[in-house]
Amino acid sequence: MKKVKIAGRKVFPIGIGTSNMGDQVDRFDQEVEAIRVGLDNGVQVIDTAEMYGDGNAEKLVAHTIKPYNREELFLISKVLPSNASKKQLPISLENSLKRLNTDYLDLYLLHWKGNIPIKETIEALENAKSQGKIKSWGVSNLDVDDIEKIMTLPDGMKCATNQVRYNLGDRGIEFDLVPMMNKLEMPLIAYSPVARGDSFGTNLTKQKVLKELAERHQSDIFQILLAWCIRNGKTIAIPQSSNTTHMIDNVKAVEIQLTQQDLQQLDSIYPKPSMKQPLALW
Template sequence: MINHLQDKITLNNGLQMPGMGLGVFQVPNDVTAEMVKNAIEVGYRSIDTAAIYGNEAGVGEGIRQALASTGLKREDLFITSKVWNDGLSYEETIAAYEDSLEKLGLDYLDLYLIHWPGKNKFAEAWRALEDLYEQGKIKAIGVCNFQVSHLQDLLKIARIKPVINQVELHPRLQQTEVRSFCEEHNIQVEAWAPLMQGGLLDNETISKIAEKYGKSNPQVILRWDIQNGIVTIPKSVRKERMIQNADIFDFTLTDEEMAIINAMNLDQRVGPNPDEFDFVM
């Protein structure tokens, strides 16, 4: 069943990406290479990193090791990175992209994202992403942590629509307004912190559903993502946990169980609020 890790969704520019991938947020650079190598060997094809994570070099090394051990080709993988808040001018964004490519040791990225909207600082950065895309240096471009207001402002100036809006999304923060807007405009929603950074591991509501299927709480939550059409990128350093996270394609949550989880929303964040967050480092 783990081969379903490679099941793909089609983005609004026709590019396909895996519906489930691996996130590497807060993973030290010296640990990342083995983590990424293990993930690709297990069957993951989508890896999500960012400049601010400080581990792009480790991701690149893990990719090289995995390609050597599996016989896969670069084009079999879907690699995402992001431009950070401290460099959102046109020139800075171009330079940040080139720096990420160099650290990753890649010739192109499949997806490049603006990491945070800041105080509406994204216009020049988006123009840079559009130019990089049109030059064939990126397969797709998108955004992270954009609220509806940010998306509305972006769509007023964009000549190319974002393919992705990657946001904090889990049963306690279901982003219904953002999801509705993105669905209306054919922008794919992707969840970061899908497991609420461990905050739902012991949740009794999830546990009751998990017990029925002989699954773990994370497996039920990730299955909820998949059935909602949400791309999800759980993080795990341990190979056995990567395998467990991916073992979610042999059961289906009922409509009633989906409704039970849908009723858990509290608009509760574990990360910053995009309307307030303008942190630069």
């Protein structure tokens, strides 16, 4: 299993997403247990955001990580575009740090592009970094033209990552965004890496090739999808799960080594993009 280098750290390529977590009191203990199972089995990256449950996901994460060595974890949170100004970003960041009960974030992301100039946001992020409140910063849901613009700005080259939707059914970024990020040596953080909840996800269990690959590797289809997502050693996948069994399965996906033949079979049913496509969102 090859770790992925991000912001000067080498981390386990499977992380944990927390969207839609922390909101239901009757599921709280189950969600805590699932995340802890992941951490106990090597996971380092936990991804959250001020938007998730209006801070409830961050509070869940704070409770979950209490028994763990903070320095071994890699905590990510995200600021809303409307809060990404010089004036408001420090306030949002401070609120996230309080909810997470930590002194710093390993990575702080702009959740998506808004009306505040990205130059101003970068200045605010750099200020937070100089104060030791964040170790690094990046962006989320930005496309090629946005990344190009960032690279022309002062400190733009310090952008550590771009977090976007990416899975076997959403391969559009492979046409231009992934090659660009590879050239910049910027790792990708992939959300919705198995897309369980949408039409693509619901049809997966019927896909003959995926069934065959799962049998060949003595795994399930969702593990094949995760193994595919992290196949290049430059991607961190952040599936979300409140189920301890699914969490262990997610972690074990790193053990699957897809062959060239496997990848060609997958390309035959879910082909690489041959032209520019709109960025897939949520």
